[in-house]
Amino acid sequence: MIIAVSGKGGTGKTLVSALLVKFLSETNKDVLAIDADPDSNLPETLGIKVQNTVGNIREQLKKDIAAGKIPDSVDKWSILEYRILESVIETKDFDILVMGRSEGSGCYCAVNTILRKIIKDISSTYDFVIIDTEAGLEHLSRRTTQDVDLMIIVTDQSKKGVYTVQRIIELSKELEIKFKDICVILNRVKKEDIKELKKSIEKLGVKLIGTIPEDPSITEYDMKGIPLTKLPKNSPAIKSMRKITNTILNEVKYHGQNPRTH
Amino acid sequence: MFKDIPVDVSPTHEGERIRQRNMFVELAGSKSMGAELVQVKDHVEDGKIEVIGPDLDEMKQGEVYPFGIKIEIQGEKLEEDLEGVIERRIHELSNYVEGFMHLNQRDNIWCRVSMDAKEAGFKLKHLAKALSILFKEEFPPIESVSVTIFTDETAVKKFLQEARKKYEERDARARELSEENVDVFYCCLMCQSFAPTHVCIVTPDRTALCGAMNWFDCRAAYKMDPNGPIFEVEKGEAVDSIKGEYPNVNKVVAENSQGTIQKVYLHSILEYPHTSCGCFEAVAFYMPEIDGIGIVNRNFREKTPLGLPFSTIAGQCSGGKQVEGFLGMSLEYIRSPKFLQADGGFERIVWMPKELKESVIEAIPEELKDKIATEEDANSIKELRKFLKEKGHPLVEKIKEREVKKPKVTEKPEIERPAVPVATTPEMSLPIKGGFKIILKGARIYAESVIIKRK
Numbered sequence: 001m002i003i004a005v006s007g008k009g010g011t012g013k014t015l016v017s018a019l020l021v022k023f024l025s026e027t028n029k030d031v032l033a034i035d036a037d038p039d040s041n042l043p044e045t046l047g048i049k050v051q052n053t054v055g056n057i058r059e060q061l062k063k064d065i066a067a068g069k070i071p072d073s074v075d076k077w078s079i080l081e082y083r084i085l086e087s088v089i090e091t092k093d094f095d096i097l098v099m100g101r102s103e104g105s106g107c108y109c110a111v112n113t114i115l116r117k118i119i120k121d122i123s124s125t126y127d128f129v130i131i132d133t134e135a136g137l138e139h140l141s142r143r144t145t146q147d148v149d150l151m152i153i154v155t156d157q158s159k160k161g162v163y164t165v166q167r168i169i170e171l172s173k174e175l176e177i178k179f180k181d182i183c184v185i186l187n188r189v190k191k192e193d194i195k196e197l198k199k200s201i202e203k204l205g206v207k208l209i210g211t212i213p214e215d216p217s218i219t220e221y222d223m224k225g226i227p228l229t230k231l232p233k234n235s236p237a238i239k240s241m242r243k244i245t246n247t248i249l250n251e252v253k254y255h256g257q258n259p260r261t262h
Numbered sequence: 263m264f265k266d267i268p269v270d271v272s273p274t275h276e277g278e279r280i281r282q283r284n285m286f287v288e289l290a291g292s293k294s295m296g297a298e299l300v301q302v303k304d305h306v307e308d309g310k311i312e313v314i315g316p317d318l319d320e321m322k323q324g325e326v327y328p329f330g331i332k333i334e335i336q337g338e339k340l341e342e343d344l345e346g347v348i349e350r351r352i353h354e355l356s357n358y359v360e361g362f363m364h365l366n367q368r369d370n371i372w373c374r375v376s377m378d379a380k381e382a383g384f385k386l387k388h389l390a391k392a393l394s395i396l397f398k399e400e401f402p403p404i405e406s407v408s409v410t411i412f413t414d415e416t417a418v419k420k421f422l423q424e425a426r427k428k429y430e431e432r433d434a435r436a437r438e439l440s441e442e443n444v445d446v447f448y449c450c451l452m453c454q455s456f457a458p459t460h461v462c463i464v465t466p467d468r469t470a471l472c473g474a475m476n477w478f479d480c481r482a483a484y485k486m487d488p489n490g491p492i493f494e495v496e497k498g499e500a501v502d503s504i505k506g507e508y509p510n511v512n513k514v515v516a517e518n519s520q521g522t523i524q525k526v527y528l529h530s531i532l533e534y535p536h537t538s539c540g541c542f543e544a545v546a547f548y549m550p551e552i553d554g555i556g557i558v559n560r561n562f563r564e565k566t567p568l569g570l571p572f573s574t575i576a577g578q579c580s581g582g583k584q585v586e587g588f589l590g591m592s593l594e595y596i597r598s599p600k601f602l603q604a605d606g607g608f609e610r611i612v613w614m615p616k617e618l619k620e621s622v623i624e625a626i627p628e629e630l631k632d633k634i635a636t637e638e639d640a641n642s643i644k645e646l647r648k649f650l651k652e653k654g655h656p657l658v659e660k661i662k663e664r665e666v667k668k669p670k671v672t673e674k675p676e677i678e679r680p681a682v683p684v685a686t687t688p689e690m691s692l693p694i695k696g697g698f699k700i701i702l703k704g705a706r707i708y709a710e711s712v713i714i715k716r717k
Contacts, residue, residue: 030281065473066543066593067621071429073346073436074367075482076474078353082366086292090282106560107472107541109452113491114483125279 001252002123002147004131004140004179007154008164009039012187015218015228016154017132018045019241020248021094022229027249029127031094034119036139038101042132043089046096047227052087053100058111080111081118088122097122099139112142119144135168140177150248151182152209157189162200169204181251183209185244190214210244212237263395268383269360271392276354280363286380287321289329291372295418296329297425298371300349306336308406311390315414318375318385329373330412330421331356333393339403346432348401355396359389368429369422386411436478439466440599441506444497448480449514451491453539459519459582460539461526463495463511467600468528471542473592505530505604523584530604531555531589540580542590544618546602547575550587551643552650554612554657555605557596562615564637567646593618597625608634609656613646630655 003020007013017033025031035042043050061080064070070079089096097119123129123145131148133139140148153168155161165184172179184201186194189211198208215237221228231238264271290296321327331352349367356364361379365372375384390409398404412418441447443466450462450470462470469476475483475492483492498510506528515523519537527534531546538545544559547568558572565571579588589602596618601607608630616636619626626634633655640646650658 062474068594068597071433071436072439072476073433073478075350076479077482078366079370082370082372085279085365086372092283095281106543107453107474107539109456109539109541110450110470110472110474113452117487121277122279124277125281 001127001149002129002131002145003150003152003248004133004148005152005154006133006135006137006168008135008160011154011156011161011164012212012218013037013154014040014042014045014132015237016152016185016187016212016241016244017042017130018228019238020130020245021046023242023245024128024130024249025093030125032088032123032126032129033094033096034099034123034129034131034144035096036099036131036144037134038099039134040132043096043098044225045228046094047229048089048091048096050098051089052083053098054084054087054115055100055102057083057087058108058115059101059104061111062106077114077118080114081121084115084118085122095126099144102138108142116142116145120147135164137168137171137175137177140175146177148177149180151179152185153182153206154185154187156187157193157197161186162197162204165201165206166204169206182206185209186211188212188214209247210240212240212244264392267359267388267392269362269379269388271358271360271396273358275360276357278357278360278363280361280374280376284376284378286323286375286377287318288326289373289375289413291326293326294328295369295422296371296373297369297418297422298331298333298349298352298367299421299425299428300333300335300345300352301428302340302342302345303334303336306334306406306408308336308408309394310408311387311394312408312410313385313387313390314410314412314417317387317413318380321413323377327413328415328418329371330410330418330425331371331390331393332410332412332421332425333397334408334410335397335401335404335406337403337405343435345428346436348397351397351400352393355393355400356389358396359384359392362389369425386413439477441465441467441497441500441503444477447495447497447508447511448475448477448484449493449495449518450475450480451518453541454491454518454582456541457537457539457580457582459522460537461515461518461523461582462539463515463526463528463536465506465528467598468506469592469594469598471536471539471590471592471595473543473594476594502527505533506600507534519582522582526584527604529600529602531602532586532605535584535586535589537582537584538576538579538588538590539582540576540590542576542580543593544591544596545572545576545579546589546591547578548587549612549643549646552612552647552657553610553661554646554650554655555602555610556613557591557611557618558615559593559618561617562637564615565641567613567635567640567643569642593621596622601625612650612655612657613640 005013005017021031021033070076131144153165155165184206186197194211201208213236215235217231217235218237353364356362361376361384363374390411394407394409397407412421448464450464453460464470464475464477464480466477480492495514496510498508501507512525515526523537525534526536531548544557546555546557548555556566558566560572562572579585608627611634613635616638619636633653635646635649640649
């Protein structure tokens with residue numbers, strides 16, 4: 001199952017992605033996290049140090065090609081596949097792939113088309129793939145994948161937050177991405193406002209899958225640079241995200257799409 | 263057939279990925295070293311299998327070991343030229359083995375063996391056995407085959423040297439591959455989302471404009487996805503193999519450009535040039551004043567002798583247009599033996615940015631190396647003409663000849679005020695009503711000043 005998590009910067013998108021990765025891997029499933037937002041820091045939030053990114057690999061390959069360093073009769077795409085697979089960080093609980101920088105000038109048609117195929121093949125070896133993607137969805141449409149089972153839009157309770165949801169829904173229709181399902185998570189929300197917000201979100205034709213209350217320990221952990229996956233069990237964010245993860249797992253069961261098992 | 267092998271061998275295991283969690287050992291890869299090699303030999307002991315160095319039962323879990331696969335084949339119909347193609351199949355065929363993962367090629371292979379396979383009693387000698395059976399089955403011309411696997415460090419080092427020497431020889435042969443000795447070219451439509459009439463034709467002498475796709479890459483991509491944006495074009499007969507005109511190519515170009523482009527010369531900028539996408543690595547431009555061609559690469563930000571930078575020149579021909587006098591190209595094409603051969607090849611080249619010139623210097627004929635100007639030598643047509651005269655560029659002789667032929671034309675006084683070249687093109691048509699068309703050939707349009715206004 002491929003889950004994309006999107007939202008504007010600062011709405012808690014990376015928190016949601018990181019905790020989804022944590023809880024899903026606790027269920028003993030194979031989980032791949034993809035950081036597809038150059039501005040986010042999913043690896044750090046998960047306590048992982050990044051060595052190489054897909055963006056760097058792509059630039060290096062382009063440089064090697066321009067300098068005539070790759071012999072004619074050697075197939076470049078297996079070099080790309082090899083370097084990408086090598087950059088996957090494997091931990092005992094989950095694996096992570098970092099997309100990194102976006103393109104410079106010049107042609108990326110060929111390399112992105114092949115890249116998408118490689119990432120699709122890699123993704124197919126996991127039960128769950130969690131993609132932390134930017135609000136513009138550029139990464140999804142051009143580099144990562146065009147088949148998404150569930151798109152989660154994370155937003156806060158500001159007026160702009162609901163606009164963002166609307167914009168992402170519109171964008172997802174314009175781009176060549178297939179979403180089976182779209183839902184919303186409200187972050188840093190006050191209890192008394194939930195009912196009203198739920199209404200305006202459902203008006204957009206998507207469902208609210210869960211809410212996360214304001215959690216002061218997140219700011220504290222972020223400031224100290226402690227991975228958010230280390231938050232105490234009883235913290236409000238952890239409790240809410242565990243509930244949301246269960247809802248997603250139940251939905252999967254309900255729809256009868258069993259994730260791939262080994 | 264595979265009854266001695268304790269794991270399953272079948273295409274269903276292709277694409278199987280072994281992750282660290284379920285890994286017994288890693289072989290070759292960037293943390294160690296390794297290679298694979300197929301060689302055609304005269305005498306091969308059929309079915310011979312050998313493992314030089316420790317086999318899996320002598321290896322420690324979680325470790326990385328050096329690794330080499332050498333396959334020797336013999337057969338009446340086998341030729342050295344086939345080695346590369348057959349070797350490339352090691353990747354696919356070794357992945358048929360359950361619990362064995364193989365990636366990449368040559369001296370960049372990376373393999374893993376799974377815990378499950380190891381527990382089932384799988385050894386590297388079984389891998390060798392599976393490969394020898396599969397190769398004979400897949401390639402009937404193979405009469406006998408022997409497989410040697412190396413895991414001993416010294417043996418792998420020695421094997422690596424041998425393999426690298428063979429790769430070099432093979433690459434030298436691949437460089438010899440040309441349009442004359444292949445039956446198919448490839449057509450790539452990957453850029454059509456941006457340039458709907460751009461049809462990229464890739465031959466052994468002509469890499470795609472983006473630089474990312476040479477003939478071999480297209481062949482690999484087509485094999486990976488036969489219904490994808492890259493497909494084969496039967497070469498067929500050539501009308502003119504110097505210019506690079508092939509009726510089959512014209513047909514494919516017309517069909518895939520919605521009839522917009524009817525004819526293409528693969529190696530010309532002046533007549534029926536290839537269309538340009540928008541993301542080419544370099545662009546060549548014809549300068550009628552000198553009858554020469556300049557090339558500018560994307561990284562060069564300054565102005566060319568035309569007075570225009572890369573971006574403006576690129577704008578003239580991008581988007582799938584066919585514009586005589588302008589041609590987008592890959593850097594690799596500049597190194598091609600057929601580079602613009604319809605127009606005279608390097609003899610017609612008069613200007614390139616220094617960085618570009620240095621990167622293709624090997625391809626420039628010795629006698630022209632110092633005769634092609636860079637931004638350090640000339641930044642205008644005037645300076646360029648002076649440079650070419652000083653250096654005795656072969657084009658200068660031709661310009662002189664033409665001047666001699668037309669002795670009555672007295673040199674016009676230069677326009678006194680600094681003029682801005684608005685357009686320099688070997689041919690352009692002016693919009694005019696009433697069923698007429700005015701075509702200017704070899705036009706040079708100057709204006710004292712150019713004003714751009716928002717409507």
